Amino acid sequence: MKRSKIxxxxxxxxxxxxxxxxxxxxxxxxxxxxxxxxxxxSDSPQLFPNLGDLGNFADAFTxxxxxxxxxxxxxxxxxxxxLAVVLAVPTAYAMSRFGFRGKWVVGLSLFLTQMLPEAVxxxxxxxxxxxxxxxxSLLGLILVNAAFVMPVIALVxxxxxxxxxxDIDEAARVDGASRGRVLTGMIVPIxxxxxxxxxxxxxxxxxxxxxxALTFTSQDALHTTSVGLAGFIGELTTPTQQxxxxxxxxxxxAVVLYLLLQRFIVTGIAAGSVKG
Amino acid sequence: MTTPVGAPPQGGSARRRDPRRIHGLRGLPYLLIAxxxxxxxxxxxxxxxxxxxxxxxxxxxxxxxxxxFVGFTNFVRIFQDDGFWQSVSITAIYVVCCVLGxxxxxxxxxxxxxxxxxxxxxxxxxxxxxxxxxxxxxxLIAIWMLDARYGIVNRALRTVDxxxxxxxxxNSTTFALPAILIVxxxxxxxxxxxxxxxxxxxVPAELHEAAMIDGANNRQRFxxxxxxxxxxxxxxxxxxxxxxxxxxxxxxxxxxxxxxxxSTNTLVIDLYRESFIIRDLGQGAAIGIVGLLxxxxxxxxxxxxxxRAARSEVTR
Numbered sequence: 001m002k003r004s005k006i007x008x009x010x011x012x013x014x015x016x017x018x019x020x021x022x023x024x025x026x027x028x029x030x031x032x033x034x035x036x037x038x039x040x041x042s043d044s045p046q047l048f049p050n051l052g053d054l055g056n057f058a059d060a061f062t063x064x065x066x067x068x069x070x071x072x073x074x075x076x077x078x079x080x081x082x083l084a085v086v087l088a089v090p091t092a093y094a095m096s097r098f099g100f101r102g103k104w105v106v107g108l109s110l111f112l113t114q115m116l117p118e119a120v121x122x123x124x125x126x127x128x129x130x131x132x133x134x135x136x137s138l139l140g141l142i143l144v145n146a147a148f149v150m151p152v153i154a155l156v157x158x159x160x161x162x163x164x165x166x167d168i169d170e171a172a173r174v175d176g177a178s179r180g181r182v183l184t185g186m187i188v189p190i191x192x193x194x195x196x197x198x199x200x201x202x203x204x205x206x207x208x209x210x211x212x213a214l215t216f217t218s219q220d221a222l223h224t225t226s227v228g229l230a231g232f233i234g235e236l237t238t239p240t241q242q243x244x245x246x247x248x249x250x251x252x253x254a255v256v257l258y259l260l261l262q263r264f265i266v267t268g269i270a271a272g273s274v275k276g
Numbered sequence: 277m278t279t280p281v282g283a284p285p286q287g288g289s290a291r292r293r294d295p296r297r298i299h300g301l302r303g304l305p306y307l308l309i310a311x312x313x314x315x316x317x318x319x320x321x322x323x324x325x326x327x328x329x330x331x332x333x334x335x336x337x338x339x340x341x342x343x344x345f346v347g348f349t350n351f352v353r354i355f356q357d358d359g360f361w362q363s364v365s366i367t368a369i370y371v372v373c374c375v376l377g378x379x380x381x382x383x384x385x386x387x388x389x390x391x392x393x394x395x396x397x398x399x400x401x402x403x404x405x406x407x408x409x410x411x412x413x414x415x416l417i418a419i420w421m422l423d424a425r426y427g428i429v430n431r432a433l434r435t436v437d438x439x440x441x442x443x444x445x446x447n448s449t450t451f452a453l454p455a456i457l458i459v460x461x462x463x464x465x466x467x468x469x470x471x472x473x474x475x476x477x478x479v480p481a482e483l484h485e486a487a488m489i490d491g492a493n494n495r496q497r498f499x500x501x502x503x504x505x506x507x508x509x510x511x512x513x514x515x516x517x518x519x520x521x522x523x524x525x526x527x528x529x530x531x532x533x534x535x536x537x538x539s540t541n542t543l544v545i546d547l548y549r550e551s552f553i554i555r556d557l558g559q560g561a562a563i564g565i566v567g568l569l570x571x572x573x574x575x576x577x578x579x580x581x582x583x584r585a586a587r588s589e590v591t592r
Contacts, residue, residue, distance in 0.1 A: 023405060026409070116324065117522065117544055118525065119564075123561050124323040124330055126551075128323060130341060148320075233419060233530055244420070247417065251409050254408050262404060
């Protein structure tokens with residue numbers, strides 16, 4: 001009994017260290033954003049946030065085009081989410097509820113898209129986007145981001161629909177509900193947690209995306225936050241505090257939503273990756 | 277039962293009765309899948325075909341759609357280029373270290389989180405945060421923390437006299453790759469932890485109790501009870517990490533752009549540089565094809581191995 005008590009204390013101590021390492025860079029972002037310029041470059045670093053310097057956040061909003069970047073990111077992420085989920089739900093339903101010829105091809109293709117690196121397809125997509133006139137448009141970014149995240153979502157949602165008993169479909173059909181009603185009225189509400197989790201995954205896929213946004217948009221007005229933020233690297237005019245303030249504003253929604261929905265996201269990802 | 281619409285199902289595969297599936301509507305599943313299928317063909321299939329065409333062409337960035345086919349010239353050129361082989365070996369080092377690092381750290385943290393104690397949920401939430409954060413933000417804070425003079429890492433290391441020469445991490449051919457590796461593993465171990473933790477929690481408690489009654493110690497219980505249950509998950513996480521590290525772009529591009537002197541130049545960095553800085557789309561595409569073939573080979577190997585493992589499990 002005594003030994004296991006020591007054991008569990010050691011476990012907690014090690015986990016505290018791990019959690020500290022996991023969180024420290026975010027803490028340091030915040031400390032940096034709330035340090036005065038002289039404090040940043042003094043010999044003894046300021047180790048705690050100075051709430052008197054919160055004005056750096058306000059400066060970041062007035063001195064950088066962050067509002068425009070966040071707006072563009074919101075459009076791209078929201079569009080990616082809607083498009084990916086709208087395409088994935090019927091696919092997942094068909095994959096779960098129907099046996100049909102060529103089904104394994106669909107399943108395999110969905111899995112194989114996982115192996116196509118964005119950085120590989122960015123070259124041919126560039127040439128296709130030139131031909132289609134999709135360069136320098138947020139719509140182009142939505143179209144390409146959704147294509148990369150939709151297969152994962154379809155696989156996760158298929159797993160979710162698999163776990164809904166088919167009796168529910170059949171009972172509703174006996175009562176005269178159409179197939180569309182069964183899907184939207186019965187199944188979608190039951191898999192709502194998975195739907196929420198996959199929506200968050202799709203949203204932040206678009207929110208975080210960098211390669212395509214960097215390569216396919218050259219106009220400043222179309223920069224997403226990822227591209228705008230990355231533009232600070234090696235640029236010396238913007239104060240480091242403001243850069244970190246922008247980084248925090250950009251990171252916070254992702255972290256908060258993941259934490260709120262982590263139970264669903266983790267089970268969804270685990271189920272999706274186990275099914276592969 | 278369902279009312280059949282149109283012709284009744286015919287042919288072997290549709291006739292098999294699976295109570296979990298609906299039968300009788302042959303066209304409907306195709307109709308449901310069609311939008312996604314067409315969409316994926318346009319935005320994944322066509323680019324893939326175009327990738328092969330570009331790899332066999334002399335396309336340049338400023339005229340991406342007017343090119344001549346030049347056979348395997350691009351491949352011959354990259355295979356004769358020492359820089360290409362350097363980036364192949366850097367990719368191999370990067371991938372192997374990422375996979376080992378994320379899987380071992382993830383497994384360790386998952387085993388620790390699998391204990392019962394107050395506050396476990398909070399710790400698990402904190403550990404998950406790096407995975408949720410955008411890579412661009414992570415690259416930014418990493419660059420600042422590793423700053424030669426004012427970065428907190430060097431400030432801390434200097435107090436114990438362990439800072440590298442001049443505090444150079446990302447400007448050093450020795451330390452840039454390890455620094456990027458640490459950041460990558462730091463960002464990805466939360467994912468491996470939570471997935472392995474989910475598998476650990478599916479290990480039946482009775483098995484542990486039975487092993488304990490038989491007098492098995494911790495290590496024996498891990499080998500006999502825990503490991504066989506989580507092995508498929510660990511294998512799957514390992515292959516995911518392999519594919520993800522081969523394709524990893526943002527962190528490396530933002531932290532070093534493949535430098536200094538090519539010391540962090542993985543294949544995807546190399547192909548991006550070749551395509552959009554040197555502006556040779558054909559050459560870039562050829563490098564991309566090589567990268568694609570490598571990850572395809574690894575995945576196929578993985579499935580052969582895991583199938584064989586599953587089969588030997590059954591016969592045992």
